[in-house]
Amino acid sequence: MNNNKNTLSGVHQMDSASYAQESRAPAEDRTALDEAVKRSFRHLLPLLFACYVMAYIDRINFGFAAITMNSDLGVTLTQFGLAGTLFYAAYFFFEIPSNLLLERFGARRWIARIMITWGLASMATCLATGPWGLYIARVVLGIAEAGFVPGVLLYLTFWIPAAKRGRANALFMIAQPMAIMLGSPLSGAILAAMDGYLGMKGWQWMFIIEAIPTIILGLMVLKYLPDGPHKARWLTPAQSNALMAELASEQVTGKVETSRVSIKPLLNAPFVFTCFAYFSLVASLSTLGTWSPLIIKEIFSGSSVLNIGLAAAIPGLAAIIMMPLLSGSSDRRQERALHFALAAILSAFGWFATTQIGNPTLQLIGLIAATAGGFSAMPILWTIPPTMLSRIARPMGIAVISSCGILGSVISPTANGMLREATGSYVATGWLGVFWMVTTAVLLVTAVKLQQSMKKSNAG
Template identity: 40%
Template sequence: MTLVPPLHGDAASSAFEQRLYAKVTRRALPLLFLCYILAYLDRVNVGFAKLQMVGDLKFSESVYGLGAGVFFIGYFLFEIPSNLILHRVGARRWIARILVTWGLASAATMLVSTPLMFYVMRFLLGVAEAGFFPGAILYLTYWFPAARRGRITALLMLAVPLAGVVGGPLSGWILQNLDGAHGLSGWRWMFLIEGLPSILVGAIVFFALEDNIEKAGWLSDSEKRLLADNLAADHAAHASHSFRDAMRDAKVWILCLVYFGIVMGLYGVGFWLPTLVQATGVGRPLDIGLLSAAPYAVASVAMLLGGISADKYRERRWHLALPCALGAVGLVASGLFAADTATALIALTVASAGTMTALPLFWSCPTAFLRGVAAAGGIALINSVGNLAGFASPYMVGFIKDQTQRADYGLYALALFMAMSAILVVVAIPSRLVDR
């Protein structure tokens, strides 16, 4: 058993606490981080599959947009029960189940041959993955007090842009180099190759993830006590409530709208970025993949800096509102300069940086005032309602493009939703609620 060294004064105590939370971060975060990379990659790689699949299967832009978005219908229907089950049975078993089933569903998408099959497989992928992200956010509340969660959540959500940095070139390489191998199209190989790792990591989660502080064998009794005391002090400021209380809280529904707007921008970029890059005149899939990685690389830096700044200044509202506004500006600019590869890519980079920086900063808001069952259900409610934008966003862009033969109108519509989120945060979310 590791013994806590004797402490002499606040400085020594603070230094020990910092080392302890660094230790917890090293043990709890990397595996969740890897899981989230795989989740986001399996969710949006359909954007790269579109480069070949739409032509192979004779899908319209609207069919693609509906199929990309129907994932979130399954996600919406099963997210709240999934997160409540996680709260009851523990993160280790439930997150492992989620990974294995979504890996199977993602890999099986290689078998799609009709619009109906496409819709069904995307729906099943959403059902399988439902609960992972809000479960991961809930899991962090079992270890970290509110004052530390801005940075930790930002670290976890770095998986989103990193999935783009890694997944773009990987997907482009598979499409370009495996197309026709053993009689299979490149997009079919892509779904298979990128789906199987989730199954393997699901098995690792089952054996490696700890459910909570008490079950962590790598912590001493003194370390467990300090972590538990910090959480208890944090919870004392906000009493635990029921899921029904969360449903009746107007702030929860306002946050649903804020998140809806952010997700409209996120998946507008995520599902259409390869197509937007291709529309500027880039032809080869690998080149599209490499160029698509650039916005995500910049966004990863912006996301981390935003989380660090929000924790340092104990300020959440403006740290959330300003990136939302920046995302709106970037989306408008990417539509205005769509014909020029370099300028459009810069604008898409601004849009990606703003949208993705807003993600972790948003999740520090509901976790600041929801506790217990209200946290499990409330987080899932916000995420599931907000993620309906994941259905609306790609379908809206595809429909607008089919009707007008112009992609920029869809980008302007997405920008309006991002602007709505910025305004709601400033007008409707009290600083005293989240700034701590």
């Protein structure tokens, strides 16, 4: 298939040396540009947000299923953790190929394919009858879902200028805590209300019911998501041209790029530090996504699954409030490192509070802080890679960073399952969370400082 035929955006189509040279200046028509950005937010973010809500619900419902599923299938906490690890391992191995295929086939087709197949795979989890069935279901789900998040983040870089990208990333990623806030009570209600209906367990119904919206949204993506500004019917030609020119003017280097994929732009210290920072951040967030229901169950021993679901919604609500505020402040000040560090340290303090056994109120407040801080740090981090990478290097670079995050998720579920069985509590999980969040703060601040030093050296 011709690469110029299936593109992420009009910027992708205009790879000629003449366009690259002509579009170095910012767009002259600021009114058209501002309107194009506003319309992009209005037309793209709601659909992508809804898709990510369902993506994250399909992750956190695994933790809720464990409340009753583990005993039904004879699954130990270590085996449950291993099943979570296998999901992320499969996701990891298919992450980069999926992101490159998204660029080749176009966002509309590829994101729709991802959503439809992962909806079907998530639904099939209800067929598991033991540990091995659970392992297989999670591997298939990981393969199906691979590439969704980095694909959308890549897609947004060809619609939203860098100065507005923190807010765009936050509006997209608020879907994660929104999924926690909505999915937690929903999952708890399904587990409680549907158990035994038509001879099936509540956790089986949960996987079936929560997969249906994902498949429907996949079909909506296929119909409504434009492949790029040049195909957006809701942009005028002047708005489309202004937006493409502005995005083209943000290239990292002044060199005319070729279409050849290379790893050379990724072999520098700021990029490597960013990869490790994301590894640590996601290791913490995946712990929250997988284990929060079980941690809350232990904090409030004896609570019903419905009450656990309601309690688990509170941290998500806190993150929803904090994410746009912090990202908006970061955009207004055009400052990333300090905002990221503040969010990460808040999360680290939250994890510390979860270790205070005997004080359930403080532990719940800690879980709220760990969630709000961790999720608020993520959209700020994702504003940084596009400033390090040229347009041609972005598909590979964003996929590599995302894959490093998935590696954090590979380690986290099994490690926490083993720690829980070895110690009899989640105190060690809390201390591990402190380590992850302090580490990510140090690494990302270092990456930003190194990048600034490199820019000054190149300018001199």
